Amino acid sequence: MYFKNILVTSIMLAVAPVSQVLAQSTNVSTMPASNLPASPVATGSSDCSRGFVNRLVDAYKEDAQPADPNAPTPARRGMDAPFDSPPFPNSEWQLGGVDEPIGVPDTNTTYPLEKALGCTRLGQWMQRNRIETYGWINPSANFSTSSFTNYPLSYATRPNRVEFDQFLFRIERLPDTVQTDHIDWGFHFDNLWGYDYHYTTMKGVFSNQLLNNSSVNQPLPGKVYGDDPMIWYVDLYIPWIAQGMQITAGRYLSLPDIEAQFSPENYLLTHSILYTVDAYTNVGIITTTKLNNQWTIQLGVHGGDDSAPWNSSSRPSLQACVRWVSASNNDMLYPCIESYNGDKQTYNNLQEFVTTWGHRFSKNVHMLTEAYYIYVKDQPGAPEGVPGYPLGEAPPFPTGINPAYGIVNYFNVELNANNMISFRNEFYDDVQGQRTGFATRYSSHTLGLTHWVTPDLEIRPEIRYERAYDFPAYDAGKKYYQATALVDAILHY
Structure with a gap:
């Protein structure tokens, strides 16, 4: 009942400030130039005689108005952005470990919370020091052919329900990092609360709520809802090393994946199986160095995948990536050693080798393909299901290398300024069941739409079909296939 009250309250808070906004939402790309306002709409969010809540509501209203087509483009040092964002979740080629590639300006929108804070001393101090604060609320709903669990679909693991x-x-x-005349610095902190903490938790960082709580009649262990301070790092930018080096120290996202834990940064609502079972975050130090507009290298060391350095499961690991972008800006190649230490399995001591290739057919159409080989050594215990054995009666994992292979392709199309679709197809081979619990091959096929109602509100419907070929891995070992229909909303604040 407590959760239901929180969910209802959250949705009410999400809907209240945008109820008037939705009625005013306009696609500027479909409007004749003569219909565009001659001057900017009055900015009630900057009227300091109004209260904070009124300024917040006004900020949502303002964001729903057509964008200024004559707004200046921020200066950048490098190639033009290859994509439009929105409707795509990002306008740049993939590069992990940094908020923006070196030479790319801060392209963050000034979201309603920042606008409403602008009349306060705190907000003015943050503006003077280029400190930004914002976030989002993300509920979802799913309908599934499974009844107990959707796993390895993520993050919507509990079937046939509304989830926060x-x-x-x-x-x-x-x-x-656009300027080259002085050293600059930065920091980043994210705190996540919700069901998705099941997938982001790092051992040694609030992990007791996941690892030391009963999970009776739940498809995943731990408390149903939890909190994870999942990103915290500091940056130092040195412009005089090559064409710029950024040093990042702290907890950051694993480098090479197309997908991310954060809902707005993904092409689709759900995640690939490939992403569900690989590394999520690292604590360490990573350097990102721009050699020129086409070549960037990354070198680092971290405490192992999803393990804090102060936890006994941590193992010092090497990290190295190279990103190449073609002179035409139409192709990107990003091979990575995400983590390597050669040691035995602990909590999630992955040895992971990943490559992503991106190709742009046009400004409106591109694809991304990621393939990886991962393994652990001497995995203890036994999987849930292995061909030839009843469920729960599989023999222990063999000693030595316990591998898995995966490949996923995203095909992404911009329909107009407010809408994009993405097709995702993948194949995954969990050879011994070490990653998913079932020794089987999988395929999944997903089609989703992202509709930007306003710059502050996204709606993402999706349909998905997946299959296990060697063992009935779905619905806790009962079915060979699963079909789902899902929808979520992302309200930025």
């Missing part, structure tokens, strides 16, 4: 996926709060300062 993410309430995320972010505060950050991005270093200015």
